[in-house]
Each structure stands twice: as structure tokens, then as C-alpha cells.
Amino acid sequence: MRESLRQPVLAVGPFHPLQEEMEFFQLTVDGEKVTDINVRISYNHRGIEKLSETLQFDQVPYLVSRVCGICSASHPLAYVQAVEEIAGVKPPERALYVRTIINELERIHSHLLWVGLAGHFIGYDTVFMWAWKYREPVLDLLEEITGNRNNYGNVKVGGCREDIPDELIPKVLAELDKIEQKTEMLTKAVLDDPVLHARLKGVGVLTKEDAVKYAVTGPTARGSGVAIDVRHDDPYAAYADLDWKVISLPEGDVFAKAAVRLLETLEAVKIIRQALRQLPTGPVAVEVKEIPAGEGCGHAEAPRGETFHYVRSDGGNRPVRHKIRAPSYVNVPSFKASCIGQDIADVTLTLAAVDPCYSCTERIAVVDGHNTVLRNYEELLRLSREKTAYIQRELGAPPMKLEDC
Amino acid sequence: MQPNELDNLLSPIRDKLTGIERKSDTRVFLPCEAEHVSEICRFLFEDLGLRFVISTGIDAQDCFEVLHHFSDDESGCFVTVKAFIRDREAPVLDSITPVIPGAEWIECEMHDLLGIEFRNHPHMRRLILSDDWPDGVYPLRKEIRT
Numbered sequence: 001m002r003e004s005l006r007q008p009v010l011a012v013g014p015f016h017p018l019q020e021e022m023e024f025f026q027l028t029v030d031g032e033k034v035t036d037i038n039v040r041i042s043y044n045h046r047g048i049e050k051l052s053e054t055l056q057f058d059q060v061p062y063l064v065s066r067v068c069g070i071c072s073a074s075h076p077l078a079y080v081q082a083v084e085e086i087a088g089v090k091p092p093e094r095a096l097y098v099r100t101i102i103n104e105l106e107r108i109h110s111h112l113l114w115v116g117l118a119g120h121f122i123g124y125d126t127v128f129m130w131a132w133k134y135r136e137p138v139l140d141l142l143e144e145i146t147g148n149r150n151n152y153g154n155v156k157v158g159g160c161r162e163d164i165p166d167e168l169i170p171k172v173l174a175e176l177d178k179i180e181q182k183t184e185m186l187t188k189a190v191l192d193d194p195v196l197h198a199r200l201k202g203v204g205v206l207t208k209e210d211a212v213k214y215a216v217t218g219p220t221a222r223g224s225g226v227a228i229d230v231r232h233d234d235p236y237a238a239y240a241d242l243d244w245k246v247i248s249l250p251e252g253d254v255f256a257k258a259a260v261r262l263l264e265t266l267e268a269v270k271i272i273r274q275a276l277r278q279l280p281t282g283p284v285a286v287e288v289k290e291i292p293a294g295e296g297c298g299h300a301e302a303p304r305g306e307t308f309h310y311v312r313s314d315g316g317n318r319p320v321r322h323k324i325r326a327p328s329y330v331n332v333p334s335f336k337a338s339c340i341g342q343d344i345a346d347v348t349l350t351l352a353a354v355d356p357c358y359s360c361t362e363r364i365a366v367v368d369g370h371n372t373v374l375r376n377y378e379e380l381l382r383l384s385r386e387k388t389a390y391i392q393r394e395l396g397a398p399p400m401k402l403e404d405c
Numbered sequence: 406m407q408p409n410e411l412d413n414l415l416s417p418i419r420d421k422l423t424g425i426e427r428k429s430d431t432r433v434f435l436p437c438e439a440e441h442v443s444e445i446c447r448f449l450f451e452d453l454g455l456r457f458v459i460s461t462g463i464d465a466q467d468c469f470e471v472l473h474h475f476s477d478d479e480s481g482c483f484v485t486v487k488a489f490i491r492d493r494e495a496p497v498l499d500s501i502t503p504v505i506p507g508a509e510w511i512e513c514e515m516h517d518l519l520g521i522e523f524r525n526h527p528h529m530r531r532l533i534l535s536d537d538w539p540d541g542v543y544p545l546r547k548e549i550r551t
Contacts, residue, residue, distance in 0.1 A: 042533045047551075050544060054551050085432070215457040215507030228456065234431055234481030297432060297474065297483045299458075310461045310474065323472075325459035330507055 007035070023332075023356070027339070027347060034347055037339050039332065052322040057083055057291050060319065062153055064309070067324060069150045070113070073099075073106040074302035075309070075324070076155045081236055082298030082311040083157045087291050093238075093280040095159035100237040100275045101172075102145065102154055103300065104268040108179065109138040110303035111261040111268075114355045115186070118258060121349055122199055123385035124400060127186070134182045137175050144168060159285030169276050180269045187262040193400050198391045200255035203342070204350030207252055210337035218305020219264065220331045220354045223257035225250035230301040242274045252338075254346075254353040261355075291317070302327055304355050328356045345383040406430060406482045418448050431482045442473070442488040443499035449475050450505050455484060457505045462515035464546045469496045469521055473508075490521065500526035518545035 007028050022043035028036035048067055052060050061076035068075065077099060084091065091099075112135035119127025139149040145164055146152035154162050164172075190196055206216070211224035221228055227248035231239040247263045249256040293315035299308045305327030312321040331354040339347050391397075406414075408427060415425065421441035426434040437445055449455045455475040463470040469490040476483055490496045500523035502509045512523045513532035520543040523529060531538070543549065 042535075045533055047544065050549075050551055212456070213506050215505065228478045233476075233478045234483075295434075297485070306458070308458055308474070310472065312463065321461065321463045323459070323461035325511075329459070329510065333507065333510055336506075 025335075025351065027344070029344060032343050032345070034339055034342050034344065037335055037347075039335065041332070049322055049324055052319055052324075054318065056317045057157060057313075057319065060322065061156055064324065065151050065153055067326065070110050071106065071302045071304070071307060071326070072151045073103045073155070074300045074307045075326070076153075077103060077237070078298040078300040078307045078309040079311065079322075079324075080155050080157045080298070081300065082296040082309045083291060083313075085296030085298060086294040086311065086313050087157070087288060089158050089286065089288050091159040092283050092286060094163070094282045095284040096238045097275045097279050098160045098162075098164055098284055099155060100239060100242070101164065101272050102142070102152060103237065104272045104275075105138055105142050105145075107268045107303045108183075108265050109135050109142070110355075111265045112138070112183070114261060115190075115258065118254075118349070118352060121352065121381065121384055122196075123388040124196075126400065127190070130182075131186060134179060134186070138179060141172055141175055144171075156285065157291075158288040159283070161285070163284045164276075164279070166279075169279070173273065173276060176269050176273055180266065183262065183265050183269070187259075187266065189400055190262060191259060193397075194395055195388065195392050195397045195400070197255065198395060199388050200258065200349075201251070201253055203254045203346045204338045204353055205252045206334055206338040208250070210334065211252070214330065214334040214337060216305070216331045216334050216354075217327045218301070218303070218331065219257055219260045220305060220327075220334065222246070222248040223260045224252035228306075230299050230306050234299065236300060238275055239271075241278070242271050244271050244274075254349055257353045291315075304328055305331060328354070332356050343387075344380075345387045348380050349384055406433065406477070406480050414453060417452070418445050421445055431480070433482060433484045434487055435484065436487045436489070439471075439488050439490045439498050442471070442486060443501055443504070445486050446473050446475075446501045447504045449484060449486070450501075453477070457501075457507050458483070460508065460511045460515065462519045462521060462545065464519060466547065468493065469519065471498055471515065471521065473501065495522070496520065497522040497524055499524050502526050502528075517543075519543050520546070 009026050009028055024040040026038040027034045052063055055063055060079060064075040064079050065072040112131045116128040116131035143149045146154045146162055154160050206224045208225045211221050211226045225248060227246050229246045232246050244267050247260050249260055291313050293313055295312040297310050299306050308325040310323040311319050314320045335351055339350050342350055421437055421444060423436045450457060455477050458474040458476050461472040471488045473486040474483060490498055498521060500512055502512055503525055510532060512526055513530060515521050516523060517531060517533045
């Protein structure tokens, strides 16, 4: 009998049970334990790098903001930073602060989105409902500043398109106080909950050594004790002027990644508050006429980690090459290190713990046939939730305490 | 990174580079011929402890370029190894995946989109293109029009 027939293969995908995007994982299992994992991506490749070569430099930010709805601030920012490097353009101070504020608002809404999804998957639907409720005002603020809840289209080579009107600042500050209070309550509830400790600690561990080998970034790296953060290491926008901390925890498990995101959300509030209070006066853009020949590297710390753009110009009005590397592209392959040896009930959560973003990772539409799905979404969700309920019973723990505020 | 510091750091591999282009304190490009690329990348990753960021494959008309981007997160400096592959008919480069597992996907991607072979890649397969994509058609080459 062929080896592949003797070894049961569990198919997860092409629709992930938790993340609503296409990818296909094949888990080789021995009973309930995962012994190997293979990933197939590119079900929705859009050829954005090639498309970018057909657009003028000032049109590309609108294209790259559509690489990913969630990271629609950090992709264009990394791109314009690369082009500004080629052209030797320095945007006005105020523009740097506006970029910081929008990017941190993006981080808050992205992290809260993840916390909600993770809560849903382990059977904590209250966490799901509340985290998403708290996220909503952040999207409203983004809409008020940029005109859009996502795909903000605010950053351009040389500065920003839209300013933050001074009269809006008190409103944003007031909303931030509420967001901070709610996120603090949610963070405390998660960090103090004995069931979550039992459910998430020691699950899906990515060691520091593996984090370095797989070159992961963002909360996936920082949750494994690798304290890298572009905002701190190669400061851009206004981050060097502001007082904030890089959050890093050494454990490498799902709990650490969740804690890093929650604590980072609170840091993001701190950053925005300072940026609003110190917002310099003046214009938000300088005029940029021509982009000379040359090459530039731009990177920004997106919610999931480092977004990297490389741009090459031949002196014409379009990039001759534009490389995009989203954080998930390096974070997703680390599953190989964190999933093997795990229970099936924990694998989908471990896969989701890097907050994978497939629209980011892929940039030709492809559909092909797959193995028989041995277990479907409902069954994987049930397994995960049952494990939480089992731990809850074993511990005799009361339901998680959340106090609305 | 200051020029002196950079020269000292790179002295063990200096003879394998065709130059050191220091565009700013935080942007350094290291051009080299294709045969030296894996040794240079091994040195940067293992000996200097730089983080692998990603690679960029470029169809530069007369040759192919493969840029391996590394980051020194201590100083915020990007160090990019720029390998020139002169044989356009059969472009081949040594794989860096045996040393840097994080490079596995991007080498598969460059193989799919530009048709560059990566010698000693442990798991070369289609990653981006579908299984029924025609052989010998590489979407990121300049002759393919959008």
C-alpha cells in the first residue's frame, strides 16, 4: 500500500474554518496528533506586482491599499516610503503624524478583529461580540478622517491627501478614552481567565529559534521572544518622537500571541493620543514632480508584522519592478514548526494565531480538486469548543467575567 | 551603519562581492555574481545574524537579478544581496533555503513567475501558478504583457 494511503490525511480548506479566505492545509495525522503539515496557497492570486508595473507612481497607492482591506494603511505607506527614498522626498512633519495616527487606528481595529475571531473559535462568543463591538467606533473614526472605513487612500508620495481637521481632535481623544477602557477590561478578563490559561498556554508553541529560522515578523515573532518592530528598529512616520513600548513575550504559544496583541492595542492608543496632542501645524504634503531612476526599500509595521515593498524606477513614470512582501508570507510557513505534534482540536487555532492574511500573501485565480474532506468546518469548530468546555468543567471555573463599560 | 563598520563586518566575504553600494546609513546593496550568492547569504544569516526579509526576482532584459533582502534589526539597516544571473536561456541560482527555511516559498514563487531554477531547493513545487498552467510561460517576465 502506498505510504500516503496508510497515513490518514486531514484536509483543512480550501476555506479555513476560522479565516474567511482560501488556503488548503493537509494535515497528516496519527490518531488525534498531527505528524506533518502541507500548505497550498494561491487560490486567489491577483497579480498585483505585475499590475503595478502598468500604473503611474501616483496611482499605485490605490492599487496596493487593495492588497488587503485590513492593512490598507500599511501597504501604501511602505510603498510611498520606498518611492520617497528613490526621489529623496521628505514629507512635512504634520503628514508624518497623520500617517502614524491612521496606521495605529488600523492596528487597533485589526487586533480587536482577531481577538473576536479567536474567542469565537474556542467557544467564547461573548468575547467575539464584544471585541467587534469595541472595534466599530475605530472604523467610524477612520471614516471620519479619511472618508472610508477601509481602503483609506490617504497616503501619497510626498505626504497625505487628507489632513485631520483640528476640530476633530477632541472627538478622537474622547473616543480613545472609551476604547482604552474597554480594551483594558477585555485584556484583564482574558489574562485573568483560568480557562483561557488552560486552553491556550503551551498550545502551538513557536520557539525563538524557529521564529528566527522561518524569519517571522510582528506579533508572531514578538510572542516568541523576538522583540523586532519596524516602528522601533527603523523608525518611520513619527514613531521616533513618541513614547511607547515594543511588547514582547517569550512563551511562543497562542496565549502569548493573544496577550501581545491585546497589550499592543493599548500601546496604540497611547501612541495616537500623543500624536494628536503633539500634532505639528503646517501642510500635509509637498509637491513631487518626477521620480528619478533608482531603487528603494520601504517597510512598515502592519498589524501582522513587517510589510515590505521594493520599488525600482528607470526614470519613467511607472515602476519597472515592484515587489510586495506582506507579513503573512513569512508567518504562515512557520506552521510547520508550531503545528506538528499538536492535537487536531488545537491546530486550527494555532493556524489562526498568526492572524494569517491570504489576500496579503498572494497577489491568477486557481481552483483545483482536493482530497476528500474528512472533517468539515462545523466538526473542527465543535472539537475546539468542546475542548474549552471540557477544561471549564475540569476546573469547575465560572463563565468568563466581562463587565460592560 | 557607518562605512568603516560596514567594511569591517563584510571583510570575510569582500572578495565575493563586486562592490558595496552604500546608499544611506540604513540601505546597503551588495552586488555579486550568481555563483557566490549562497555563501554570502549564509554569512549574513548565520554569522552576522541578520533577519531574512524576502527576495525580489527581476527580469532586467539582459540578465535576471535576484535580490535577497536582509535586515539588521539592531541598526534598522537593510542589506540587499544583488545576484546577477547572466544566462537568460537557462537561469540557475543556488538555493538559500537549506540555510534559511524562511526562503522556501519565495524561491518557489520566483521559479513559477520568472522561470529561475534554484539548485538544491529541498521542496521545489508550484506555489503560485495552478497545476494546469502551461510550461515555459512565466508571468513576471517582461515579454508577458498585461
